[in-house]
Amino acid sequence: MQALAGFMLSETQILEIAGRFQKAMTDGLAGKSSTLKMLPSFLTKLPTGQEKGVYLAVDFGGTNVRVLTVELQGNRAYRTLQRRSFPLRDREKGYDFTTPETAGSDLFQFIAGQMETILVPGQTYPLGFTFSFPSRQTGVNRAALIKWTKEIQTSGVEGRDVAELLQKALAVRNLTRVMPRVVINDTVGTLLTAAYGDRHADIGSICGTGHNTCYLEPSSPITGQTMIINMESGNFNELPATAYDLELDRQSQLPGEQCLEKMAGGQYIGELTRIIIQDFINKKLLFAPGRSEIFFIPYQIKAEDLARLLDDKSPDLADVSHWLKTTCQIPSSRLEERITLRNIATAVITRSIQLIAATYTGVLKHIDPGLKHRHTIAIDGSLYELMPGYADKLNSILKNIFKDKPGFVTTKLTKDGSGVGAAIAAAIVEEQTGRTSNIAILKS
Known part of the structure; x- marks a missing residue:
């Protein structure tokens, strides 16, 4: 034709x-x-598949956000321990964190509150954050939102470092055992998740x-x-x-x-x-x-x-x-x-x-x-x-x-790789920076 x-x-x-x-x-x-x-993602290597530990991940790529805890078991195996998905707007519950009338600080405090629901008391969690919006990344844990997309218009976020906004929200809720380590986008998360199990x-x-x-x-x-x-x-x-x-x-x-x-x-x-x-x-x-x-x-x-x-x-x-x-x-x-x-x-x-x-x-x-x-x-x-x-x-x-x-x-x-990939990214950064892993903290 x-x-x-x-x-x-x-x-x-x-x-x-x-x-x-x-x-x-x-x-x-x-x-x-x-x-x-x-x-640049500022991630300088792929996972070996031998990383271990329990990590917290946030997957924010649209009007639905996921929070999950992931156990990396080594030998290229992992399992999701806790997982929760929630909307940023819910008419029945009377909230909408995606409008210009909503402050960015309120949005991130809401996300931090959802994270708190899946945490085990007393446990320390390195955090990986998948943020799939156009961002200018200047470091492994520094990413400034260039422009909202996907129907989100929350004020006070464009031009700001989203990792810093999340860190402040965690501090407001006194979640001191959650330690932000890395910001990535969903393609990077998908790659990391696959690479954890496939060296090719x-x-x-x-x-x-x-x-x-x-x-x-x-x-x-x-x-x-x-x-x-x-x-x-x-x-x-x-x-x-x-x-x-x-x-x-x-x-x-x-x-x-x-x-x-x-x-x-x-x-x-x-x-x-x-x-x-x-x-x-x-x-x-x-x-x-x-x-x-x-x-x-x-x-x-x-x-x-x-x-x-x-x-x-x-x-x-x-x-x-x-x-x-x-x-x-x-x-x-x-x-x-x-x-x-x-x-x-x-x-x-x-x-x-x-x-x-x-x-x-x-x-x-x-x-x-x-x-x-x-x-x-x-x-x-x-x-x-x-x-x-x-x-x-x-x-x-x-x-x-x-x-x-x-x-x-x-x-x-590689289904839902953006969530697990954030946890893997946090593990890689922990290793790169030489910080004490959460395995060691938990055993102490």
Whole structure:
């Protein structure tokens, strides 16, 4: 279908994108102009898998926050001891810590109060803090929020060091046995969680509502040594955009930014599909002579709808027909129209996979130019986990690109890695700084 031709990337195109991505990495590391931010984490190594101890973790990446205690058992094993998830706003309970009317100090004191509910009296906890918002990190435990995203507008936090705000909240509640050690983002947590159990893991990525990737840089420009780098790769923009992509970008909140995420991320692929379907309806290629309003309302089509279109294996696409009747209010459709819908969804999802594979290829060639070592890419997120065929297709593309190096790269689902990863990060920092571990404190 000619209208979808721009979504079908050849292996040559994938490799060209990988090359541009690799150059953007190099430029970003050198301080040159780049759409990759290449943010240092100040974590200079991956876990050995032998770290031990009980650690407290906070996972703050949206309007729901998790607190957990994790026991690292060594021998690449760990277990979650306590875990609690709570919303930052609850109408029934009458609170909302995400509005401009709420002070940042109140938000962090609320989080500290939730942490207190899972602590064992008398026990000391090094703390790892996953904070997945755009931040300027200047040290392993120093990260200033640049700008709130994800519907949060709490006042008095932007421009402030979130580790310091949390430390003050702990002091107000007299939680002196909680010792903040490190701030990371969710990609770093995903990588650390996988690396604790897999010595080949050196890339961490989120493929869900949003998209981002981090990796272990062999030679950080700050230290000349290894360091985990958060690329903020969703902002990469040297990509072959179609007219549909440009339309989505024009209508978005931040035109010209987060281009890769808009072409590949779960928040946008439903909207991109809707824009294509709307164009097909206007051109009388679908549902003539009538039209469904749902395809003319922005963001009414979700990634979950695409999953439904792709998952229907029946000869007459009966589930697609049911979806059209119940969700889209289209009482009848022809098989050809249902096939067209599935073809559109397939094109959008396949290109998402190809673009992500291209960026991974760029990272792999950067960290291992001679292709001499094995690599595991740790991935968390709903697209990779739940979208039909996504993980298999991604692995297939990477396998084909590196066909001369069997076993060179594998991908691995690393669920909820951002929470456990914060605990592992705290353990690494404890070891790096030579502080007495909580194991020793507990035994004393």
